[in-house]
Amino acid sequence: MTRSRLNLLTGLLVAISPLAVPVLAQTQSRPPMFKAMTERVTVAATVRDQHGRPVTNLQAQDFQVLDSGRTRQILEFERDQAPMSLAILADYSGSMDVAAKRSVAREMVRQLVGGLMPGEDKVGLFAFDLELREVQPIRPAPGNVLQGIDRLEPWGKTRLLDSIAETGRKLAQTSGGRRAVVVLTDGEDNASALSAPEVSAIASSIDVPVYIVLIVSPLDRVGKSTTSLIDPHLAEQRDGALGNLARWTGGDILVPVSEVEMQAATKQIVDELRQQYLLAFEPSAQPGWHPLEVRTRPNLIVRARSGYLVPGTAVRPVEWQANR
16 A cells, blocks of 8 residues: 555544544554544444335334444434435546436436425535535535536546545534435546545444445436346446445445436435434444444344444454455
8 A cells, every 4th residue: 555545544534433433553564453432333224124114113122233243232222313414426527428327417416405304404515536526515405406516517537436435524524413425426436546445444434324326327228127237337336345335334335227216216315314223332342343233123124334443453454344
């Protein structure tokens, strides 16, 4: 890892999480070391039944938090609906100017903003190509998000992974409520300094989910749905490192193809954030990477972030990633 990449990763890890703040120790002879400087770890969890319907009536006693296989006492529990803060990260690199992908991205933004509660929820718009731009800072919805995205023109290379990490850092500086980064992209990345394992390390340590929506060209959507879409490249992105980045934070990666699926994708994101459960527990003092598992009643499906890091042991992201 070059010094510039190490410094970039250090800054992002220090700033990205308001609860479990990881710090990357810089040494020339040792691999990265992360430190979780907090007395409690908070986990945001969403629960659905086997038909995909949200389950919103659970109590603290219905959950079990396993930290490296050991049960942790839930010290705080919240299930009431609360305002959310959404950071929309739109890919406006040159590849998004192909086959009207940006019109699809705009429609996704319109639907996301339309699902927010005016004056109560917050939304910000960030755009990236080779640079990350703050088009609208996090502020009460709806703001000027649609006007802002209309002013963007696709151009240049793509720094997807770097931009996800940096947007997460900015969102972590907001206070209260539910929070998420929603990425609208065709999945291309040809200019990031951070690798997928490095960003996965960041993403798995923050307490907000990352949702990635892969944008499909309208020309490729004719007569197709996600289940019938045959595109090995998109499948690789959905099932590979990019999908892992989303899922390990408690988020998801979506590939809406039809108009109906686009509406379902935006509704899923907003509904899941609105109906999150928040669980807090005292972290282990044992140094290293701690995999987390959140369980609830049988036949229900829980999605939550995959773990946290405690100081004292150097842990390479690729090592714990390989052990997942």
